[in-house]
Amino acid sequence: MSSTAMSLFREVFSHDALFARPSSDVNRPPLVYTLAGDEAARVGILVGPNASGKSFVRKLLGSACKPLGLELIHLSMQGRCSGENRIMRMFVYGNEDGDSTGCNTIQTTFGSFRTSRKRDTPHVLFYDEPETGLSPEYTAGLAGLFVEFLSAPPPHLVAAFFVSHRAELLGPIARLPHAFASLGTASAFDTYAAWASRPIEALDPSLLPDENRANYVKIRRALDAMP
Numbered sequence: 001m002s003s004t005a006m007s008l009f010r011e012v013f014s015h016d017a018l019f020a021r022p023s024s025d026v027n028r029p030p031l032v033y034t035l036a037g038d039e040a041a042r043v044g045i046l047v048g049p050n051a052s053g054k055s056f057v058r059k060l061l062g063s064a065c066k067p068l069g070l071e072l073i074h075l076s077m078q079g080r081c082s083g084e085n086r087i088m089r090m091f092v093y094g095n096e097d098g099d100s101t102g103c104n105t106i107q108t109t110f111g112s113f114r115t116s117r118k119r120d121t122p123h124v125l126f127y128d129e130p131e132t133g134l135s136p137e138y139t140a141g142l143a144g145l146f147v148e149f150l151s152a153p154p155p156h157l158v159a160a161f162f163v164s165h166r167a168e169l170l171g172p173i174a175r176l177p178h179a180f181a182s183l184g185t186a187s188a189f190d191t192y193a194a195w196a197s198r199p200i201e202a203l204d205p206s207l208l209p210d211e212n213r214a215n216y217v218k219i220r221r222a223l224d225a226m227p
Helices: 005-013 054-068 077-081 086-093 101-118 136-151 167-174 192-196 205-225
Strands: 031-037 043-047 071-075 123-128 157-163 178-184
Touching: 005 031, 005 043, 005 054, 005 157, 005 178, 043 054, 043 167, 043 192, 054 071, 054 123, 054 157, 054 178, 071 101, 101 123, 101 136, 136 157, 136 167, 157 167, 167 178, 167 192, 178 192
Parallel strands: 043 157, 043 178, 071 123, 123 157
Antiparallel strands: 031 178
């Protein structure tokens, strides 16, 4: 059986020391998730609040891909900001000294399309907030580029995953056959439509650093307890 976005999501969420379905069990793992959608889809959508472990999922996905012979190509904030090879980082993500963040984002996206089309081996694309620096209007345009790309995908592209907080990006992509995963520390959404129609409530930004550290500690403890 060939891999799909859904089967790869299932592999990630099979770590039951880290993930569980939403429940009132006080002893449950640190992260809760829901998973729904098309079993055969190449597109995976992952949503969740800040500090809910979405970027951590990318690392687990990389581990899941290796034994399957799949290359994970990820574009993420970590990639933009870290890495020893500064020249290679600039080649992939652009140079903030000469171009705007949004301009670099667009060029990085086009670069990922070229890379995928040139690959002659099975691979997975992972876009972690690929709309960084773009206005809502350009984000909607970027979504159109992704839809066009995925409507006629390269032959060796197994799956493409998208992580974002922006409905302007995810809405058009969600109209394609997709697997949907929602991640949280207390609750999660059953479908993309439920996530997109949720009420937006203002939160105190000063609380996020402490929440981020607390969630990191919970995840780290769960990882340390794994055999």
